Amino acid sequence: MFLALRELIFARGRFSLMGGVIALIAVLMVMLSGLSSGLVNDGVSGLKSMPVTTIAFDQGTKTDNAFSRSVIDDQQLNAWRSVEGVAAAAKMGVGMANATTDSGKQIDLTLFGIEPGSFLEPSRSAGTGLGDPDGIVVSSTAKAEGIDLGTVVTLDRIGTKLRVVGFTDGQATFGHVEVAYLPLKTWQLIASGQAAAGAPSAERMSAVSFDTASVVAVQAKPGARLDLAAGDTAAGTTSKSLSAAFNASPGYEAETMTLSMIQVFLYAICALVVGAFFTVWTIQRKHEISVLRAIGASTGYLLRDGLAQAAILLVGFTALGVAAGLGLGAAMPDAMPFALEATPIAIATALTIGLGLIGATVAVVRISRIDPLNALGGQR
């Protein structure tokens, strides 16, 4: 590294320009990673937080928007309950609703209808649990919209009034809309179109002749692997693991694929730009390398020196870029779905450095092909 370090200092202008590009790529990496995590949270955090291993949709449901499109009944639920390895299974209703708070603010809600007291009931950061026909537990992020315990939201058009009785522990959103958990019976009342204006009463709920829901949420016993195909055959469903079911939520696949594509391109650009820089740099040094080889420097020493130089440049400026990206990320407006998570950022950092090094290696290997004989004679 004797030569590598001195060259970094000597050609600091050129290396800083290259480092600037690497740092900007790293900033973009962090931003994309944050946006990606943010969108995932915004899209499916309501699902992620559920203690569920498998979601069973009605057989033949179109995969996009399958949650609100699928319809399942008690027979399918019971079939899943008897599948080997299943700890619990419950019906779950999913629907979207526009609503207005009692202070006149318009909000969108994803209604998750669940059996009060079942394993699907979310852990709460405040308030009481589900039970009252008009009681809903909403995502803690809804507080930012001015919703508080006791706030009454009125569903648009049908005029059904629901009362906020609790907040979830952390973010629970689905399809970029805050989740409101409510009793399955109430959900069925609303979904069947039988809900009237005002708060739903226990009386009306028992009169409802509607026993279907959207999906069967299945929880496997710890360590058990479910035979999904057998369960599907018995129940007449199409089941997916929880993370595979994310794709069935609105826009999820399109968003994550777009971001993944941008990231893949960015990694490729990083490798190519670093490779191009070190190719030109090595060609510039061709004569001095031939002199060093003539004097007797081993190829291994020169290669190690060149790679160490690339590694110092990449690690230093990637760290700088990541730090800048984290700073920028912290200053993101709340309206932007943005979440800085350690694991994806660490992976992005490692990939930036790793792919940059691969690009540099391809360039630096040229050193081994430079002929020491070029040192003799006058050609420069």
Added chain:
Amino acid sequence: MTSSTFPAAGASRADAPQAAGLSIRHAVMELGDGDTRVTALDDVSLDVAPGEFLAIVGPSGSGKSSLLAVAGALASPDSGTVTVNGQDLSQLSQGKRAAFRLSNIGFVFQSGNLIPALTAADQLRLINRLAGGPKTFDPVPLLESVGMAHRATNRPGQLSGGERQRVGIARALVTGAKLLLVDEPTASLDRARSREVVELLARQSHEHGVATIMVTHDHDVLGYCDRIVEMVDGRLGAPAPVR
């Protein structure tokens, strides 16, 4: 290398290579292919004893550079043997040759060919590190001996042509090499600087017992050389008279 009875300078006219310095025996080397094939070395035999300063003169393309390449283990002759300090170079693998060059052969190239990023002192330190020399290596005495101690912290860009050449000579001596190969050291220097540089080479080779071969076009500096041979069409001619 273990022999203690090596012959004196110029005494080895037999085919046995001398133990110290450089011995080339019947070296033949052809370059190029087909119609462009030229004989760069045509049965060349040459001995240079320790402490001897030899100049090779000759027109362009006469094989001077090929002779340097062969003597410096940068190229192998098609036939014949090259022995440096008792080591037959043809016995060395590619990787061993580099290590051998590093510790046994010093090179001085045209216009110094120093590394642009390194100060004069660091040029010398790099070679010491490459050769695995002592960590306590101090480049200043060596720079002092070529009159460049005051320029130790300057990079090549801040040095004149003559100063670069002096640093280049100091660099070639770092590992205590006993064979110094010098390629057109005065190509980019004026007369006064040329004389100074060649005088320095002569002094270093005499003081340190280094066998030195200098390839040059510059007849002005031949007065400092112990022996001059002329090369024409790959053959070593009769020694030209010292002027």
